[in-house]
Amino acid sequence: MSISQSQPAVVATGLRRAFGDQVVLDGIDLEVAEGSVFALLGPNGAGKTTAVRILSTLIGADGGEARVAGHDVAREPHAVRAAIGVTGQFSAVDNLLTGAENLVLMADLHHLGRGEGRRRAAELLARFDLEDAAHKSAATYSGGMRRRLDLAMTLVGDPRVIFLDEPTTGLDPRSRCTMWEIIRDLVAGGVTIFLTTQYLDEADELADRIAVLDQGRLVAAGTPDELKRRVPGGHVRLRFTDAAEVELAARALGGSADEDALTLHVPNDGSVRSLRALLDRLDDASIEVDALSVHTPDLDDVFFALTGRPSTEKENAR
Amino acid sequence: MSTRPMTTRPMNTVPHPVRDAATMLRRTLRHLARYPSMVIMTLAMPVVLLLLFVGIFGGALNTGLGGGTPGRGYVDYVVPGILLMTVGYGATMTALAVNRDSTEGIIARFRTMAISRASVLTGHVASALARTMASCALVVAVALALGLRPAADPLDWLAMVGVLALLALALNWLAVAVGLSARNAEGVGGFTVVVQVLPFVSSAFVTPDSMSGAVRWFANNEPFTPVIDTLRGLLLGTPVGSSAGLAFAWCAGAAVAGYLWARAVFRRDPRQ
Numbered sequence: 113m114s115i116s117q118s119q120p121a122v123v124a125t126g127l128r129r130a131f132g133d134q135v136v137l138d139g140i141d142l143e144v145a146e147g148s149v150f151a152l153l154g155p156n157g158a159g160k161t162t163a164v165r166i167l168s169t170l171i172g173a174d175g176g177e178a179r180v181a182g183h184d185v186a187r188e189p190h191a192v193r194a195a196i197g198v199t200g201q202f203s204a205v206d207n208l209l210t211g212a213e214n215l216v217l218m219a220d221l222h223h224l225g226r227g228e229g230r231r232r233a234a235e236l237l238a239r240f241d242l243e244d245a246a247h248k249s250a251a252t253y254s255g256g257m258r259r260r261l262d263l264a265m266t267l268v269g270d271p272r273v274i275f276l277d278e279p280t281t282g283l284d285p286r287s288r289c290t291m292w293e294i295i296r297d298l299v300a301g302g303v304t305i306f307l308t309t310q311y312l313d314e315a316d317e318l319a320d321r322i323a324v325l326d327q328g329r330l331v332a333a334g335t336p337d338e339l340k341r342r343v344p345g346g347h348v349r350l351r352f353t354d355a356a357e358v359e360l361a362a363r364a365l366g367g368s369a370d371e372d373a374l375t376l377h378v379p380n381d382g383s384v385r386s387l388r389a390l391l392d393r394l395d396d397a398s399i400e401v402d403a404l405s406v407h408t409p410d411l412d413d414v415f416f417a418l419t420g421r422p423s424t425e426k427e428n429a430r
Numbered sequence: 431m432s433t434r435p436m437t438t439r440p441m442n443t444v445p446h447p448v449r450d451a452a453t454m455l456r457r458t459l460r461h462l463a464r465y466p467s468m469v470i471m472t473l474a475m476p477v478v479l480l481l482l483f484v485g486i487f488g489g490a491l492n493t494g495l496g497g498g499t500p501g502r503g504y505v506d507y508v509v510p511g512i513l514l515m516t517v518g519y520g521a522t523m524t525a526l527a528v529n530r531d532s533t534e535g536i537i538a539r540f541r542t543m544a545i546s547r548a549s550v551l552t553g554h555v556a557s558a559l560a561r562t563m564a565s566c567a568l569v570v571a572v573a574l575a576l577g578l579r580p581a582a583d584p585l586d587w588l589a590m591v592g593v594l595a596l597l598a599l600a601l602n603w604l605a606v607a608v609g610l611s612a613r614n615a616e617g618v619g620g621f622t623v624v625v626q627v628l629p630f631v632s633s634a635f636v637t638p639d640s641m642s643g644a645v646r647w648f649a650n651n652e653p654f655t656p657v658i659d660t661l662r663g664l665l666l667g668t669p670v671g672s673s674a675g676l677a678f679a680w681c682a683g684a685a686v687a688g689y690l691w692a693r694a695v696f697r698r699d700p701r702q
Contacts, residue, residue, distance in 0.1 A: 168542045171699040194544035204539035208461045220453040221545050223446060249464070269543070 119182060121146040121273050121304035122167060126176035129162055136162045138328035139176065144321075149295070149305040151319035153312065155415070158325040160308035161201060164277045167306065168198045181273050197271030201278040203262045207251040211242050211261050214250055218268035236264040240294070256287030263294065273304045280314060292317060312414055316340070324418060331418045343409050343417040348380040348390060351403040364397040365390065374402075382406045447546035454553025458527065462561065472523055472561060476516035476569050483508050483635065484576050491636060506580075509573045510661035511634025513566050514654055517594060518625030520562035521601035525618045528554055528609025538700060551606050551692055558602040559595060566594055581667030590664045596681040597657055601625060603688030610695040633658050653680040 122144035129137040136159045144150040152160050165171045167180055169189040178185045181195035198204075206214050212233055219229025237246045240260040245253060250261060259279065266274060279295070280288040295318055299305060309315050315322045316336045323333040332339060347367075352358045352374045362369040367378035380386050387406070394401060407413075462469050483491070488504035531537050531550065540550050570578070582590065608621040631649050632638070638649035649655060656676035663670035 170538060170542055190544055193542055196542065198539070198542045200535060200538060202535045204535040206457070206536050207534060208464055209457070213460065217453065217457055220456075221450060221540075221543055223449065265539070 119146065120144055121148075122150070122178070122180050122306055124163075124167065124176065124178040127163065127166060127173050127178060128175035129159075129166060129171070129173050136328050137166070137173075140325070140328070140330050142323060142330075144304060144306055146304050147299075147302050148320040149299055149307060149318050151315035151322045152306070152308045152325055153310070153315045153322050153414070154308075154325035155310055157327075159328040160310075160325055161277055163325070164198070164200075164275050164306070164308060168196055168275050169193055170198075194269075195271060196273045196275060197266035197269060198275045199259075199263045199266045199277065199279060201281060203258045205250045205253075205258060205261050205265065208249065210247050210249055211253070211257075212237060212246040214261060214265055215268060218265045222269045224268075232268055236267060240264045241290075254287075256283055256290065259283060259287070259291065260294070263291075267298075271303065273306065274298065276305060276307045278308055278310065281310070312409065324414060326415065326418070332414075339414070340409065343414050346380060346382045346406065346408040346413070348378045348382075348387070349405045349407060350376045350378065350394075350401050352376070353400065353402050357399055360397060361394065361399050361401075364393055364399065380406070382408055447549060447552075450546040450549035451552040451556065454549045455556045456553075458553055458557035459560070461527070462557070468523070469561075472520065473565050473568055475519055476512055476565055477572050479515060480505075480508070480512045480569055480572055480576070483512065484573075487635075503577055505573055505576050505578050506666055507662070508635060509570070509578055510658045510665060511629060511632070512569055512573075513594060513661060514597065514634060514658055515626065515629050516565045516569055517562050517598045517601055518629065520558055520565060520598065521605040521625055522618070522622045523561070524554055524558040524602050525605035525609040525612070525621050526615060528606050529612050529615055529618055532610055532700075533614060541700070548693060548696060551610075551696060554606055555599070555602045558605070559598050562598045562602075563591070563595070580665050582665050586664040586667075590661055593657065593660055593664070593677060593681070596678070596685065600681045600684035600688060603685055603692055605688075607688055607692035607695055610692060628652060629654050629658075633662075653684070656680065 120143045122142060124140060124142040126139045126141065127137050128135070128139050140159075140163065142150075142152075142163075152163060154160050162171070166173045167178055167185060169185050169192050172186060180192045183191040183195070185192050206217065209217065215233035215236055216229050219232050222229075224232060237243050240263070242257060242261060242264065245257060250258065253261060263276075263279070276295070280291050283291065292314070295305060295307070305318075307315075307318060319336060321334065322336055322339050324331050324339070332342065350361060352361065355371050355374065358369050358371060358374055358376055361376050365376065365378050367376050369376045378390065380390060484503075484505045488508070492504040492507070528551070531554075537550060541547075574580075605621060608618055612618045629635075631641075631645060632652055632654040633649065634654065638646050638655065641649055656673040657680065659673035660670055660677040662668060663673065
C-alpha cells in the first residue's frame with residue numbers, strides 16, 4: 113500500500129453518536145495533520161471523551177466515517193489499534209502489578225520479546241521518573257505518577273497517533289507542567305497527538321490547531337491565535353459596598369453591572385497600563401472600591417464569545 | 431508494506447490468540463502470587479467447609495442418611511459436594527476479578543490494543559482452572575486424612591478430573607460474563623448466591639429423598655445433582671447411571687452458553 117505523506121493522521125466526517133435518546137456527537141468533522149498536536153476543547157459533557165472513544169475503536173459511531181493512520185475505524189479496527197496509543201481520563205493501569213510489571217505486560221502484548229521488553233520498560237521508567245517506584249504496586253502511586261505510568265504504558269508500542277483524553281485533569285500544577293513537557297517531547301519525536309482538554313491555556317500551550325466542541329457540535333476551529341482573536345480580552349471585576357457606588361462606577365467606566373452582587377465587569381486586557389488607567393478614573397470619580405480582581409480569558413470567555421452562553425450551564429450533561 | 435511512518439508494524443497486525451492468552455494468564459497468576467491472602471482464602475474456604483461438615487454436622491447427617499452405607503463415614507458421602515462447592519467458590523473469585531478489571535479501566539486499554547480480543551477473558555478462565563484444580567486436590571488430600579476411603583481406580587480419578595474441569599469451565603465462563611455485566615462488585619452477588627446456595631438444595635449434603643415435596647423435586651432436577659452423583663459414583667464405585675450423561679449435558683451446555691454470553695458482552699460497546 114502507498115500512503116502519501118500529506119495524508120492526515122485523523123480524519124472524521126459527520127461523526128454521530130447517541131446514548132439512548134441523548135445525542136452526544138451531532139455530526140462532527142475533524143482533520144488532524146500528521147505530526148501535529150490537535151486539541152479538542154470543551155466543557156464536561158461536550159462529547160470529547162465520546163469522540164476519543166470512537167476514534168480509538170473503543171465504541172462504534174452511529175453515523176459518519178473516521179480514518180485513523182489511514183485505516184477505517186469501523187472496518188479495520190485491528191490496523192487502527194496497531195497504530196495508536198490511548199491514555200484515558202481514568203487511568204488504565206493494573207493496580208495489582210508494579211510499575212515495571214505493567215510496562216513488561218504491555219511489551220509482552222506487543223510481542224517485543226523478553227530482552228527487548230525489559231530494556232524498553234527500563235528506558236520508559238527512567239524517562240518518566242518512575243525508577244524509584246518501579247517495584248512498588250501501582251495502587252500506591254500518586255495521581256501524577258499514575259498518569260505518567262499510564263502514558264508510559266501507551267508508549268511501549270511506539271504508537272504513531274496518541275490520544276490523550278484530558279491528560280492533566282485532576283493533576284497538581286507541578287505534575288501538570290511535567291505532563292506538558294512530556295507531550296512536547298513526544299511531538300518533537302514526530303508523533304501525532306490528539307488531545308482533549310477543558311483548559312484553554314493547555315490547548316494554547318500545546319496545540320497547533322484547536323477545535324471547540326459544544327454539546328456535540330464543533331462551534332469553532334483554528335490555530336490558538338485565530339481562536340483567541342475571536343475571544344475578547346479579559347476583564348476586571350470590581351466589587352462595591354453599596355448599589356449607589358456600583359451605579360456611579362458603571363457611569364464612569366461602562367461595563368456590565370450586577371446590582372444584586374454589587375459587582376461590575378469592565379473589559380480589560382489585564383496590563384499594568386490599562387489597570388492604572390482604570391484606577392485613575394475611579395479615583396477621579398472618588399469611587400470607593402471594595403475589591404478588585406483581574407480575569408484573563410478562559411474557557412468560559414471562549415464559550416461566551418462563541419455560543420453566547422457560559423460553559424458551566426452544561427456541567428454533567430454528558 | 432512501506433516503511434513510511436504512518437504504516438503499522440506488520441508483526442502486530444496479525445492476532446496471536448495463544449500467545450496473548452498466555453500473557454494474560456501470567457498476569458492473573460501474578461495477581462495471585464502478589465496477594466497470598468487471596469490464594470489462602472481460595473484454598474482454605476473449601477477445606478474449612480469440609481472440616482465443618484465432617485467434624486460438626488457429620489455425625490448427625492450420617493444418621494439422617496440412614497446410618498450411611500455400612501463401613502462408610504459421612505466424609506465419603508460429602509466429598510463430591512465439597513468438590514463442587516470448591517469449583518463454585520473459584521468461579522466466584524473469577525467473577526470478582528473480571529469485574530475489577532472491567533471497572534478499573536485496564537480492559538479499556540486492552541480493547542484499544544492490537545491484541546487478540548478475548549485473550550484477557552481466556553487468561554482469566556485458564557488461571558481459574560489452575561486455581562480450582564489445586565483447591566480440589568487439597569480438599570481430597572484433607573479428606574483422605576479425615577478417613578475418606580475411595581474405591582476409584584486411576585481411570586475413575588481421571589474421569590473425576592475431567593468432570594471437575596468441565597464444571598469449572600462452565601461456571602468460570604458464566605462467571606466471566608457476570609463479571610463483565612455487573613456494574614460493581616455487589617452486582618456479582620447474585621452469581622455468588624446461585625453457585626454457593628444451590629449445592630445445598632442438591633444431593634451434596636443429604637440425599638434428596640429426605641427432603642420434602644417441591645424441594646425434593648427441585649433437588650432431584652437441578653444441574654448440580656447429576657454432577658455430584660457422577661463424582662460420587664466415580665469416587666465410591668457406586669453405580670453412576672444416567673447421571674453421567676446429564677452431568678455432561680448440563681456442564682457442556684453451560685460452558686458453551688457462558689462462553690457465548692461472555693463474548694457477546696465483551697463485544698458490546700463498553701459502558702460510559
